[in-house]
Amino acid sequence: MKSLLVAASLLAASSAWAAAPITPTNASATGSYSIDGVDLSILADGYVAPELTLYTVDAVSWSGQEGASGATFTLDFGQLYTLTDVLLGVDHNDFYQVQVSTDGLNWNTLFTNLAFEGQSNFGSEIISSVAGNAEYQATIDFPSVAARYARIYAMGGDGAYSVSEMSFSGVAVVPEPEAYALMLAGLALIGFAARRR
Numbered sequence: 001m002k003s004l005l006v007a008a009s010l011l012a013a014s015s016a017w018a019a020a021p022i023t024p025t026n027a028s029a030t031g032s033y034s035i036d037g038v039d040l041s042i043l044a045d046g047y048v049a050p051e052l053t054l055y056t057v058d059a060v061s062w063s064g065q066e067g068a069s070g071a072t073f074t075l076d077f078g079q080l081y082t083l084t085d086v087l088l089g090v091d092h093n094d095f096y097q098v099q100v101s102t103d104g105l106n107w108n109t110l111f112t113n114l115a116f117e118g119q120s121n122f123g124s125e126i127i128s129s130v131a132g133n134a135e136y137q138a139t140i141d142f143p144s145v146a147a148r149y150a151r152i153y154a155m156g157g158d159g160a161y162s163v164s165e166m167s168f169s170g171v172a173v174v175p176e177p178e179a180y181a182l183m184l185a186g187l188a189l190i191g192f193a194a195r196r197r
Contacts, residue, residue: 073166086128098166108145
């Protein structure tokens with residue numbers, strides 16, 4: 001009986017993959033922008049500019065145009081993930097739209113971040129979709145969605161925009177080798193326990 005319980009727990013662990021931060025394989029941009037960092041990986045490097053930081057520091061920034069005609073920043077996760085949460089660092093007084101795609105061609109709006117919604121009244125704002133987080137904002141909370149790509153662009157504001165972070169958490173749609181190993185170990189234990197009986 002003990003062996004069956006251990007085997008069942010291994011199987012459960014293999015099928016209940018916990019959401020974890022996703023490291024994009026590529027970050028790209030269209031439009032004109034400036035960057036305070038080495039490259040566009042600054043968008044998802046896990047570091048969020050502290051609130052009240054000047055919007056051009058530790059961020060990509062741009063001015064003037066909004067929407068599709070302005071700067072758009074895209075993350076490629078390298079494979080399909082079920083996205084569960086996001087942490088954003090953006091300029092506090094602008095509107096940003098975040099969209100996702102499975103193929104990089106067809107995009108669906110995930111949420112719109114509204115200006116003046118957070119706690120900051122100057123510079124960088126940190127916003128989270130994780131309920132219970134001190135930076136939680138209900139308007140960016142979204143149901144789990146499958147995507148390989150995510151992009152962000154400004155929809156309006158004061159004409160000076162920035163993004164310091166767009167970090168997603170989720171679960172790979174295709175199980176990783178560790179998950180297969182756990183599942184096989186669980187099946188082997190169940191087989192061994194059944195044989196002993």
